[in-house]
Amino acid sequence: MSHLKTAMITALLSATALTASPLMAKDLRIALQSDADVLDPDQSRTFVGRIVYASLCDKLVDITPDLEIIPQLATSWTTSDDGTSITMDLREGVVFHDGTPFNAEAVAANIERSQTMDESRRKSELKSITSTEVTGEYQIKLNLAGADATLLAQLADRAGMMVSPTAAAAAGADFGLNPVCSGPFSFTERVAQDKIVLTKFGDYWNADAINFDSVTFLPIPDTTVRLANLQSGDIDMLERLAATDLGQAEADANIVVDSAVSLGYQGITFNIANGEKGDNPWGNDKRLRQALSYAIDREAINQVVFEGAFAAGNQSFPPTSPWYNADFPVPARDVEKAKALLAEAGYADGIDLEVQVPNTTVPLQLMQVVQSMASDVGINMTITSKEFATLLADQSAGDYTASQIGWSGRVDPDGNNHQFVTTDGGINDSKFSDPKVDELMNAARTAPTVAERKALYDEAMVIMLDELPRLFLYHQKWIWAYNDSMKGFTPYPDGMIRLEGVTWEE
Amino acid sequence: MLSFLFRRILIALPTILLISIFVFALQKILPGDPLLVLAGEERDPETLAFLREKYRLNDPIWMQYLAWVGNALQGDLGISLRTNQPVTELMAQKLPVTIQLAVMSMIFALVIGIPAGILSAVKKGTATDYVANIVALSGLSIPNFWLGIMLILLVSVKWQLLPASGYVPLSEDFWLSIKTMLMPSFVLGTALAATLMRHTRSSMLTVLSADYVRTARAKGLVERVVILKHALRNALTPIVTLTALLFGELVAGAVLTEQIFTIPGFGKLVVDAVFNRDYAVVQGIVLVTAVGFIFMNLFADAMYYVLNPRLRGQ
Secondary structure: OOOHHHHHHHHHHHHHHHHHOOOOOOOOEEEEOOOOOOOOOOOOOOHHHHHHHHHHHOOOOEOOOOOEHHHHHEEEEEOOOOOOEEEEEEEOOOOOOOOOOOOOHHHHHHHHHHHHOOOOOOOOOOOOOOEEEEEEEEEEEEEEEEOOOHHHHHHOOOHOOOOOOOHHHHHHHHHOOOOOOOEEEEEEEEEEEEEEEEOOOOOOOOOOOOOEEEEEEEEEOOHHHHHHHOOOOOOOEOOOOHHHHHHHHHOOOOOEEEEEEEEEEEEEEEEEEOOOOHOOHHHOOHHHHHHHHHHHOOHHHHHHHHOOOOOOOOOOOOOOOOOOOOOOOOOOOHHHHHHHHHHHHOOOOEEEEEEEEOOOHHHHHHHHHHHHHHOOOOOEEEEEEHHHHHHHHHHOOOOOEEEEEEEEEEEEEHOOHHHHHHOOOOOOOOOOOOOHHHHHHHHHHOOOOHHHHHHHHHHHHHHHHHHOOOOEEEOEEEEEEEEEEEEOOOOOOOOOOOOOOEEEOO | OOOHHHHHHHHHHHHHHHHHHHHHHHHHHHOOHHHHOOOOOOHHHHHHHHHHHHHOOOOOHHHHHHHHHHHHHHOOOOOOOOOOOEEHHHHHHHHHHHHHHHHHHHHHHHHHHHHHHHHHOOOOHHHHHHHHHHHHHHHHHHOOOHHHHHHHHHHHHHHOOOOOOOOOOOHHHHHHHHHHHHHHHHHHHHHHHHHHHHHHHHHHHHHHHHHHHHHHOOOOOOHHHHHHHHHHHHHHHHHHHHHHHHHHHHHOOOOOHHHHHOOOOOOHHHHHHHHOOHHHHHHHHHHHHHHHHHHHHHHHHHHHHOOOOOHOOO
């Protein structure tokens, strides 16, 4: 009996001790909208995969919420005067989860892996690096084919994530089954579509800033169910709350909602010259595309489809971005102008337009709103909904007139533009081609200062807004909801969840 | 009996082969290129070409199929294009989940469906019969996803009685595992209960009008004994077969329910795999499910044989 009593008292005491401490051992449970793909930074491609990496894999550099590049594994860097090399000083005393030391050799091995592994999806991101030179144990020189203003931003994402060279060499393309990096948490377990469990890495260089024993990522696709789990306390945080659930989440006193305008965009891509279907009135006459743009009330779309939670937009950057061309604010709807443009193009009596749309709720709702706005000016829009893999294949093959599609966004402005609008751009599904745009986009890649680059993008934006190969509609906001015991979370426009400095206080 | 089973298994083999060919062909007919999704947003042409080669997507379809069959016969079902995990390993993770969900749903279905069916047959034409029928029809008509979300909002969010979604293995925490599965299996079970109830009712009605039941009553047996001992036993034979078949259907996938409750079972795996054009995974699941379904069919036949002595003489 007395044994039992002692045991109970001990248990009680330890329980109170635990709850009293703000840094209590806790497993943080985060719900993701979908399951990540392969967990190899060189092979993976999903957004949720990157959220997992934010806790698993450190990068050479990171970004601030204002998109400035700051040190992570590289502590400082200098670019040569002609811009053809970058020398980086690396953080000392860092080890990978398997104990392999992090140094210049490791960086060289990582860049080689990203550039040469057959399965690598990072080749184009690191194309400008021609060779690496280990100039000291903790110093590396990256030699470039030419000045590349976009490289640091690439190194702030998957291309700059450092994996253990020992583990990578041993596992080859199967590295993703048991990833070994140098981030604040190490990989413990994965059950597909169920959970990814990471455990705090004791030897992390910034371990003092990490206040959770482990973090579990749970893919929960249904947004209502995601929120219900948060409300019932089964999870601590969720990403991408649906705009329509905002009211319910904000009404709950135990839930905090945070958001950040994303780096990406949503809009309509036109087929300008991609195969036979590019030869159609919409591809041939920019006035039609302009007419559609004037027919749309972008702010109304934001209100109707997204309860005002997102940001209306008309460029490849959101209006809040430092790269946004402020001379061209989001235009108001102008039905008369749209009709005039249609008449000028010879379609005063109206014209048909077929738009392909991914077969999920939000894009369908979006296009239905656009459809009704377009009908007011005489554009008779038909919506063809396609499952995403099909939509992408048709778009790539040029088997479309217009396509409702978005882009998740990149830190560097180049990522939102160059590959879509330059003549040889890898994902220029419009096959839009304009020598001036090519020239400006290429120049912006090498221009040394931010101000010069901004001027080049501003100039290109004038042409893109006139030609409209892509018609921009809105910018998504990343919306996180979490238990109010969680303190110190900072929203970033890249949508990642960074746990440094985040605490749990009951 | 043994030769009967052996014959049935022999007949099943070509069925499985046909199913695998059918599914393989069907997947290839689907529009959309898996690699455009797989190659990432930027779709580097070099990587695309390498992956096409690696996953043999350049080969003619029949060669791809033969390669798959060859590997499958050696127990290798390929790897997931999306996560690089072996398909066999993926399924080994999912199978216990799906079986647990199926068994628990079936318990709900039997416990609700059979008594309701008996009651409604015995009280045919009375208010009880109508109420039971209306309840059964609602069970069939209410969509699983709606019932699921309503239950989550009520039971988990409002009353905080059960976990909202997810899955806990039985071996990790037995009671939590059962608690987590309660709502999804109830949702699935109610839909099946309706089917079972309707069949039990009609089967009971037939039996109740049979001569031997009249004889039993004439002998002066109490009504309870007449119904439970004489009528029910005979009425159950078709129900047993039906249960085995429904069980096969359950294993095949409670797609929507798994999606709503985020249960990492077969249904969720196959839906995601179809959307991602994860050929190897779809192919593997369909094969295993088909085998499971055929096995349940066989089991149903065998049970029929055991329960119905008249068949044994043949």
